[in-house]
Amino acid sequence: MNSIQPSVTLRPMTGEAGDLESALELSRAVGWAYRLDDWRVAQSLGQGILAEENGQVIASAICWPYGDAFATCGSIIVAPAMQGRGLGRSLLAHLLQSTGSRAVMLNSTAVGMRLYESFGFEATGTVHQHLGQVSAGTADAERGRWVRKANAEDLQTLLQMDRQAFGADRRRMIEEFNLIGSIAVIERAGDIQGYAICRPFGLGQVVGPVIACGAEDAKLLIEHFLRVNAGQILRIDTGGDSGLRDWLTAQGLLEVSSVTTMIRGHRPQITGPHRIFALASQSFG
Ligand SMILES: CC(C)(COP(=O)(O)OP(=O)(O)OC[C@H]1O[C@@H](n2cnc3c(N)ncnc32)[C@H](O)[C@@H]1OP(=O)(O)O)[C@@H](O)C(=O)NCCC(=O)NCCS
Structure with a gap:
């Protein structure tokens, strides 16, 4: 693949242990709490690139195409000592070649925004990371009678x-999460009206996606996982307009950081009554 400077090469990221361990080192170097298995899942569902210099992995980036019209990208990391040399720009240019004419969405840290804006990404919202240790007895079991x-x-x-709430098909991602985590649905009179997934990620468990018709149903789904995860660290990434932020804080899941959602192109239309109340992750959208 292309070179940035003669000493730097870009190549596809594989699922082999060496690549995943190098990626883990990168995420640790910038203070992200990824585990090796988080990289395995991210790599297996997407198309990643690594930059190498003198046999050392110095940068990473991954995109996740969802059909022909939409993709997300993330895990864009340049080793701190290598930043400011054009690597981030070069990795993103490669990713955007592979996403082709798809609309691309990402969640940007403050430091990434200028880079993404220069590629035509526009800010469309915010995502707030809530994190905390779940205390026993947080959620009233009676409220959970619709959730199973x-x-x-x-x-x-x-x-x-x-598919209707996200605007594209995430079958592979949901099937993978079903293997590593657990799914809850909300059902009334035989009608499934929302769902949520909880899986190991980062410092503990993450709840997401949470897809429901309204914030009250989203809370019922999240409460289910608060009940079964007492004592664990739980993370939820929720949009600024979800209506859940104060409630999550009241549950002991405090806001620890936020990122800006940016899109290049037009996101496929969202249809049906369901909305996204928590992201699968900042990378997967
Ligand atoms: C964001 C990041 C990937 C950029 O990589 P990089 O190799 O340093 O960036 P580049 O040298 O290619 O610079 C690309 C553009 O980013 C912007 N940029 C670079 N450093 C920046 C900084 N410290 N603050 C704000 N913008 C910055 C500039 O606009 C620059 O373009 P220009 O030099 O033509 O003006 C890198 O800083 C990083 O890994 N940060 C930590 C992890 C992270 O936050 N990743 C983004 C996740 S969405």
């Missing part, structure tokens, strides 16, 4: 719900 664990027959329904 998903079973295999629910999968098609929730895939369709997700």
Whole structure:
């Protein structure tokens, strides 16, 4: 693949242990709490690039295409000592070649925004990371009577719900999360009206995506995972307009950081009554 400076090469990121461990070192160097398995999942669902110099991995970036019209990208990291040399720009240019005519969405840290703006990304909203240790007895079990664990027959329904709320098909991602985590659905009179996934990630567990018709149903789904994860560290990434931020804080999940959602192109239309109340992750959208 292309070179930036003669000493630097870009190549595809593989799922081999060496690449995942190098990526883990990068994320640690910039203070991100990824685990090796988080990189494995991210790599296996997307298309990654690594930059190398003298046999050392010095930067990473991944995109996740969802069909022909939409993609997200993230895990864009340049080792601190290598920043400011044009690597971030070069990695992003490569990613955007592979996403082609798709609209591309990402969640930018403050330091990434100028770079993304220079490629035509525009800010469209904010995402707030809430994190905390779940205390026992946080959620009232009676409120959870509509919520149950998903079973295999629910999968098609929730895939369709997700496709309408996200605007593109995330089947592979949801199937992978089903293997590593657990899915809850909200059902009334035989009708599935929302779903949420909880899986190991970073410092503990993450709840997301949470897809529901309204904030009250989203809370019921999240409460289910608060009940089953007492004592654990739980993370939720929620949009600035979700209506959940004060409630999450009251549950002991404090806001620890925020990022800016940026889009290049037009996101596919969202249809149906369901909305996204928590992201799968800042990378996956
Ligand atoms: C964001 C990051 C990937 C940029 O990589 P980089 O190799 O340093 O960036 P480049 O040298 O290619 O510079 C690209 C553009 O970014 C902007 N930029 C670079 N350093 C910056 C800084 N410290 N603050 C704000 N903007 C900055 C500039 O606009 C620059 O373009 P220009 O030099 O033509 O003006 C890198 O700083 C990084 O890894 N940060 C920590 C992890 C992170 O926050 N990643 C972004 C996740 S969305």
